[in-house]
Amino acid sequence: MLDALKDALRHYQCEDQACFVEQFDAIFTLTLGVKPKYAILIDSFYKIQKHIRSKSSIRELLEVIDAIKTERANEMFFLQKAVSLVDVQGKNILIYDHSHSVQHALSTLKESGKSFSILIAGQDLKKTDDNISFAHYLGVPYKVVPAYMLSHLDKTIDVAFFGAVTLQEGTQFVMDPGSKSIIAHLHLEKKPMYVFLTTSKFSLWPIESHQKEIYVKTHRRKHHHLSEIEFDHVKFSHDRVGADLINYTVTEKGIFTPTQLLKEYQTLREKRAL
Missing domain, CATH: 3.40.50.10470 (Translation initiation factor eif-2b; domain 2)
Structure with a gap:
């Protein structure tokens, strides 16, 4: 996700800071709605949002993302040591x-x-x-x-x-x-x-609700050989x-x-x- 955000920032053309903040906030709102929530994603976006609101340049935002990725790489290094x-x-x-x-x-x-x-x-x-x-x-x-x-x-x-x-x-x-x-x-x-x-x-x-953390897909299916038989496949x-x-x-x-x-x-x- 961070790589996709970096790519979007590199190609971003709008000079209007307010427009930029509004678009990022919309993305962040979607991110906050992702379930299950976990810190690595939300904390990364909070760090980026802080710099956006302080009117950091695109180059500075790219550096922030690179710093976050370095933190994750360091985590993996120490995880490997434990492994x-x-x-x-x-x-x-x-x-x-x-x-x-x-x-x-x-x-x-x-x-x-x-x-x-x-x-x-x-x-x-x-x-x-x-x-x-x-x-x-x-x-x-x-x-x-x-x-x-x-x-x-x-x-x-x-x-x-x-x-x-x-x-x-x-x-x-x-x-x-x-x-x-x-x-x-x-x-x-x-x-x-x-x-x-x-x-x-x-x-x-x-x-809030364990049920909301698990997504359920139900498909109406037919029996492989008996077409008159239909059932719900969950x-x-x-x-x-x-x-x-x-x-x-x-x-x-x-x-x-x-x-x-x-x-x-x-x-x-x-x-x-x-």
Whole structure:
């Protein structure tokens, strides 16, 4: 999104400052309406808005955006340092969701010389294909199993990696749909699980309604072979998963247990309220 904003600023021709502020405020209002809310997006726009209102030049605004991107790059650097502390040598790692954070973590571990294999739990075809492509180009042994058949391979799983869109009030992760059932199963089987997430992606605002944070799509479909049969096919955008089900959350500030994660979340939220 920041790259798109930079490109728009480079091509912006209007000399009217009031018009410029009005257009940016309209974009910012849309951004504030995005759910789930998380700090990395909203805080970035607040910083840019502050400079726009102080009548900064386009060049200065581009520098602000570059500074924000540098902050994010630094976060990823320290996240990778924390990732390197995760013990995966000789282990079989389960992945399910389509997460860039998980892919970065696996790449970091491979580059550090760790030897491991991957078990991909299949879900949405496009996301699963991307995970397969990633595992192939990473150059590690991997297998694929439908998520609903995962219980047959319990004994082969040593550890599981997950990403998350954000961490919300009540230390609830927002994750890919289907994640909760897999995590609940792995929790029952006492398999260690890690979530990879920078603290800048935490959502530090109260949740008005959990239902409004999850988008539902309902399609009217026909039976594959019996055209007279119609039914509603319902899909959900995300799952909400309690952090207490996850053994460790890996952030740029270190690796947290559920209790430590709650404390960090509360600290950041109190700081925002000041």
